[in-house]
Amino acid sequence: VQSIAHLFLYLIEINHSFLKVSKTNSTIHDIARELKITASTVSRALNDHPRISVTTKEIVRDMARKLNYKPNSIASNLRKGKGNTIGVIIPIINRYFFANIIHGIESVANEAGYNILICQSNEDLMKEIESIKTLVNNRVNGIMISISAKTRNAKHFEPAVLSKIPVVQFDRIIETFDSGKILSDDFNGAYNTVKHLIEQGYRNIVHFAGPQFVKMYNDRLNGYKTALLENNIPYNQSMILEGFLSREKGIEGMKLILDKKIKSDALFAASDLSALGAIQVLKEREISIPGRFGVAGYVNELFAELIDPSLTTTEQFGAEIGKASAGMMLEQITQNSAKTNGQITIIPKLIIRDSTNRIKS
Amino acid sequence: VQSIAHLFLYLIEINHSFLKVSKTNSTIHDIARELKITASTVSRALNDHPRISVTTKEIVRDMARKLNYKPNSIASNLRKGKGNTIGVIIPIINRYFFANIIHGIESVANEAGYNILICQSNEDLMKEIESIKTLVNNRVNGIMISISAKTRNAKHFEPAVLSKIPVVQFDRIIETFDSGKILSDDFNGAYNTVKHLIEQGYRNIVHFAGPQFVKMYNDRLNGYKTALLENNIPYNQSMILEGFLSREKGIEGMKLILDKKIKSDALFAASDLSALGAIQVLKEREISIPGRFGVAGYVNELFAELIDPSLTTTEQFGAEIGKASAGMMLEQITQNSAKTNGQITIIPKLIIRDSTNRIKS
DNA sequence: CTGAAAGCGCTAACAA
DNA sequence: TTGTTAGCGCTTTCAG
Numbered sequence: 098v099q100s101i102a103h104l105f106l107y108l109i110e111i112n113h114s115f116l117k118v119s120k121t122n123s124t125i126h127d128i129a130r131e132l133k134i135t136a137s138t139v140s141r142a143l144n145d146h147p148r149i150s151v152t153t154k155e156i157v158r159d160m161a162r163k164l165n166y167k168p169n170s171i172a173s174n175l176r177k178g179k180g181n182t183i184g185v186i187i188p189i190i191n192r193y194f195f196a197n198i199i200h201g202i203e204s205v206a207n208e209a210g211y212n213i214l215i216c217q218s219n220e221d222l223m224k225e226i227e228s229i230k231t232l233v234n235n236r237v238n239g240i241m242i243s244i245s246a247k248t249r250n251a252k253h254f255e256p257a258v259l260s261k262i263p264v265v266q267f268d269r270i271i272e273t274f275d276s277g278k279i280l281s282d283d284f285n286g287a288y289n290t291v292k293h294l295i296e297q298g299y300r301n302i303v304h305f306a307g308p309q310f311v312k313m314y315n316d317r318l319n320g321y322k323t324a325l326l327e328n329n330i331p332y333n334q335s336m337i338l339e340g341f342l343s344r345e346k347g348i349e350g351m352k353l354i355l356d357k358k359i360k361s362d363a364l365f366a367a368s369d370l371s372a373l374g375a376i377q378v379l380k381e382r383e384i385s386i387p388g389r390f391g392v393a394g395y396v397n398e399l400f401a402e403l404i405d406p407s408l409t410t411t412e413q414f415g416a417e418i419g420k421a422s423a424g425m426m427l428e429q430i431t432q433n434s435a436k437t438n439g440q441i442t443i444i445p446k447l448i449i450r451d452s453t454n455r456i457k458s
Numbered sequence: 459v460q461s462i463a464h465l466f467l468y469l470i471e472i473n474h475s476f477l478k479v480s481k482t483n484s485t486i487h488d489i490a491r492e493l494k495i496t497a498s499t500v501s502r503a504l505n506d507h508p509r510i511s512v513t514t515k516e517i518v519r520d521m522a523r524k525l526n527y528k529p530n531s532i533a534s535n536l537r538k539g540k541g542n543t544i545g546v547i548i549p550i551i552n553r554y555f556f557a558n559i560i561h562g563i564e565s566v567a568n569e570a571g572y573n574i575l576i577c578q579s580n581e582d583l584m585k586e587i588e589s590i591k592t593l594v595n596n597r598v599n600g601i602m603i604s605i606s607a608k609t610r611n612a613k614h615f616e617p618a619v620l621s622k623i624p625v626v627q628f629d630r631i632i633e634t635f636d637s638g639k640i641l642s643d644d645f646n647g648a649y650n651t652v653k654h655l656i657e658q659g660y661r662n663i664v665h666f667a668g669p670q671f672v673k674m675y676n677d678r679l680n681g682y683k684t685a686l687l688e689n690n691i692p693y694n695q696s697m698i699l700e701g702f703l704s705r706e707k708g709i710e711g712m713k714l715i716l717d718k719k720i721k722s723d724a725l726f727a728a729s730d731l732s733a734l735g736a737i738q739v740l741k742e743r744e745i746s747i748p749g750r751f752g753v754a755g756y757v758n759e760l761f762a763e764l765i766d767p768s769l770t771t772t773e774q775f776g777a778e779i780g781k782a783s784a785g786m787m788l789e790q791i792t793q794n795s796a797k798t799n800g801q802i803t804i805i806p807k808l809i810i811r812d813s814t815n816r817i818k819s
Numbered sequence: 820c821t822g823a824a825a826g827c828g829c830t831a832a833c834a835a
Numbered sequence: 836t837t838g839t840t841a842g843c844g845c846t847t848t849c850a851g
Contacts, residue, residue: 121621121622122621167591167594167595167617167621168595169536169595169597170595170597171532171535171536171541172536175533175536182575189561190557190560190564191558191560191561191776191777192557193554193760196551196552196553196554199552199576200551200552200578203576203577203578204580207577207578212577212592213575213576214543214574214575215560215564215574216564216573217564217568219565230528231573233528234529234530234531235531235532236530256528259528260482260483260526260528261482380766399760400760400761400764400765403734403764405741405765405766
């Protein structure tokens with residue numbers, strides 16, 4: 098009888114060491130078996146359930162450590178029917194503005210215990226559609242999205258809606274789609290820029306605008322117009338160059354203005370890059386900035402303060418946009434009702450630098 | 459009897475509409491029930507299993523559409539014991555270099571059907587440790603990491619190792635930890651920069667170095683030294699300023715050099731920012747660039763080509779680093795053995811611009 | 820305070 | 836070609 102008992106113990110030992118070597122990840126059951134208690138108790142102990150004795154908790158935790166137990170969030174999420182992940186879809190990540198937003202989102206989400214799953218649409222509607230599907234299939238708790246340049250409607254948001262996954266749109270949005278919305282106040286940003294130019298004594302202000310079917314750029318144009326009209330400066334269609342956002346376009350645009358001898362003494366560009374292009378042309382032609390010509394951009398790209406002259410522009414606070422978006426997302430998730438579909442507008446700030454500051458104040 | 463049959467049908471109908479309204483996400487079982495077939499068949503049909511009749515596949519897919527079925531990847535992953543997610547840990551995302559890497563990683567991973575889960579360490583070791591745990595708990599298929607500035611060893615990688623989750627380190631790595639490694643060739647990048655300076659006739663070359671316990675910066679210093687020695691230029695300790703990476707430090711450093719009247723005609727800065735700071739000082743003091751003083755940076759930040767004079771610097775191809783990292787990760791995942799722990803070095807490229815190009819070639 | 824038992828949604832042997 | 840059955844790892848009622 099004794100030898101049988103020994104054999105038995107021996108087998109248990111084999112089993113144990115086998116367990117340690119072969120099992121990559123031990124489970125709650127492994128812990129339970131070792132401790133000769135049930136999985137439920139282990140689960141509760143690990144989750145610090147109030148009605149579990151302190152001693153049990155301790156031995157469970159010890160064994161968990163010994164067996165190198167790692168909770169399987171996948172299984173836990175499946176069982177609980179909810180995950181801990183927020184999906185984010187952006188056009189492209191390696192642009193400072195978006196990177197900054199992601200930065201903000203990640204901070205807030207992480208703080209609240211959520212992971213973020215990132216998808217780039219690369220400005221491609223098809224990839225955007227796929228991304229939404231993937232995120233829905235992965236049962237993310239929410240989807241935050243800034244649409245691609247080619248997206249014109251929200252049809253492809255449907256899977257999220259049908260699955261009752263809350264959506265928050267930021268920066269580039271589909272207005273007609275009912276969701277949380279985080280925007281930068283482009284109208285006021287533009288308005289303030291132009292107002293500043295006028296205060297600096299500029300009167301003939303050119304505007305390098307973006308494509309007008311994009312609300313953001315349309316808002317900037319409207320801010321420009323309003324500032325002019327409020328100051329009794331006639332608005333002149335020939336001062337608007339639409340679709341002039343790149344550096345190359347900035348160079349082209351400025352040359353156009355100068356060569357056509359369009360009466361002008363300042364530029365408000367809807368992008369820092371085109372403002373930079375314009376500055377290059379002005380410097381080449383030895384037109385003094387800000388003396389004879391003032392230049393303001395938009396977005397406050399990293400280079401704006403580093404070029405010469407440093408560029409007056411508008412900071413949009415990308416990280417804040419990200420944080421606000423994540424905040425709204427969290428609300429929607431926890432309140433568990435899409436009824437918190439608010440809209441938050443982040444107020445941008447005019448950063449006055451050398452390129453417009455001729456009346457040093 | 460008839461009325462009972464009607465009642466029965468009625469109940470079925472209630473059940474159906476109930477299903478449509480209340481069930482947010484229908485399951486494979488719902489489809490199976492409607493079609494009076496089994497869940498396995500549905501599963502197989504949906505996964506385009508070869509041994510399922512075409513007609514069955516069709517009716518299954520139709521019903522899936524009708525019921526707004528969305529496959530639950532969580533459940534699928536749990537069952538299959540593997541996921542479709544790669545975790546990425548970086549110090550901070552809103553820096554162009556890292557954003558670019560993420561961009562590269564996402565493209566490759568997405569192409570291969572993987573999602574990426576992003577964590578920022580914010581240069582904080584504690585957060586890095588937490589991130590690794592989270593990723594392990596979420597059973598990611600792999601972890602890609604660029605360590606924080608405060609990380610000195612790989613102890614906290616252990617959870618990943620124990621769980622047999624492949625690790626790929628990129629850019630900032632722990633050398634002693636056995637894993638896939640993707641690096642930029644800092645030695646050669648620096649070497650080529652200094653060689654170029656020498657070819658341009660500069661002889662007394664200052665170096666703004668980074669903290670030397672970081673391999674990357676040490677490599678750059680060594681590249682600098684080697685280039686000097688190979689050209690019979692004595693290496694002089696007083697020409698090295700360690701920890702001069704920011705713009706402010708660049709300004710400070712350049713002033714130091716000039717005020718101390720240290721004989722010098724060029725600068726190789728380990729960062730574009732400190733190079734920029736130096737340029738500002740030189741311009742202030744009307745020391746011509748590149749005539750009397752050549753300046754080269756490192757990293758090719760966005761602003762490098764935009765400042766005046768445009769900055770000679772080294773492009774590291776962040777997106778390529780990301781792609782290579784993701785590629786290696788995928789290999790490790792699919793080969794399912796950590797034996798592919800190779801090391802890939804991405805060769806950086808010297809971008810010659812105005813700040814050093816005095817012998818216009 | 821702990822155990823028993825059921826099931827989240829899916830997949831994959833093994834059968835038929 | 837399809838069905839049966841079991842189970843991934845965890846949580847959570849319901850009992851005791």
